Amino acid sequence: MTPAVRLAAALAATGLAALPSAAFAQLPQPVRAMIDAAIATGDEAKVRTVIEIARVTNPGDGAEIDAILAGFEQQQIAVKAAEAAAKTEAIRTAGLFQNWSGKGEFGAFRATGNTSNTGITAGLTAERQGIDWRHRLTGRIDFQRANGVTTREQFLARYEPNFNLSDHVYVYALGQYERDRFQGFSARYAVSGGIGYQVFNANDLKLSVKAGPAYRVTEFTDGRSESRIAGLIGVDFDWNITKRLTLTQDTNAVAETGGSAIAIIDSRNTTLDLVTGLNAAISSKLSARFSYAIEYDSNPPPGAVQTDTLSRVTLIYDF
Template structure:
């Protein structure tokens, strides 16, 4: 009898404890459907509404969200590992992307004319290494006479040292008979730094020693030790409008591998462009270039300008 008297209060305490509320089935079905879509924005929106309408079930709702976030993190890690493995095992000819460019130019300086311009740039992005190949040609003939002929090719490998610092190499070839040289070669290597590396704005600079050989149209040739400074700036104003600027300055020292009576020579190349995206693959580009040599060959002007209107195709 005494045992029964003690059991009655205990039973009353158990039966009077509130049962833990469960998330209503329609709400859980809504959350499950959002999770099934795999879209984080959709999941967050549905979770937010579920919390407001079912505050007593916040713990269960948070558990569902935590499970989704963990699954997404594991999926992202697996995809990143797969992508990294594909890059590491790719052959030298794989993982290249590029841009083809074609249009018209207007030149002033050593020649004043309008003609056609074409360019090609290739890029291979690795884990630590980036390889860039660039080429451009401007050409015009009037009445069987060439009035503009300029060629430019460059290869630049970059090695990432840290998230912002990199080491670069550069091999470059130019030809412009109207500026007074039949060929100009330059090699350089040094360090670079990304001052701004955001999704919509990037700013980087590089500096290093260089060695330049110039073959003039009159048959003379000279070799000089030089220094190179480069600045690259990209600003995505909108999803379809992008401002770009590139500056390359090569300042030669007085040292020379051959005996040439000449003062120091500084070459400057400024390129500012505005890209307007037409589609995912096609872009219209308006660019303005200033090319400057402080001491050009006799009979040549020291400043040339080029205005270009081109179409760029990404591949």
């Protein structure tokens, strides 16, 4: 939809009409034509520039020029309101598989701790943002195999829906699956639910915290199984240092720009997954990322060490 069409639709919807040309008969016709042409583009910066030029070159017609500007400002308000209403309606009526966006990640890693090797890493994050709801799906694979022997095999899958109670407060649910035989468990499941708070939500700085109870089941590689009540604490942080450089600490963002910090605590074992990342935009869709992860288990299985580190260098594609 062109600016002129949007303007006409907004005016029709709100009952506003363009001021008649006769009302500005004192303005020279070339000046009025120049102003009308700027208004037709819908570009506010361009309109204000032309208005200022007209004001300087026609000082005696200031009142009429001010009236034209006031009318344009009313029209802009109508256009923005109509576009916002249309966007809200499109979100409300969208189907289950509509309005999803995401990021795909692929690259290499270097691991130390329970294993010391280099391999490939891949991740995928998909998100659907609604009026009050947000759904986020995350998947990640780290894999390395040499001379017919697998030396790194880590899988993560996570689903988290959020519901906004207000501009700053939301509730969340979380379901997570992990597998890492080299850390000593063949499967680890966690579910959690709780409350979160959006501390900052500016274009260049976002910070939110969340906490709640959790229930975790761990199936160890030696055949044992444990289930425990736990607590979850998460921190999401995004800082756009420049237009092309972003630093984040994001709880559930495996393929997003940046990293994550999440802790699950129970009476016997504390698990910390901290990922710090730096993203550099290459184009509107492609970015390069360097991240450093620390995975900590206070009470690991026999034969495993408490801390693993993982450095990743990847390319991220937005879709």
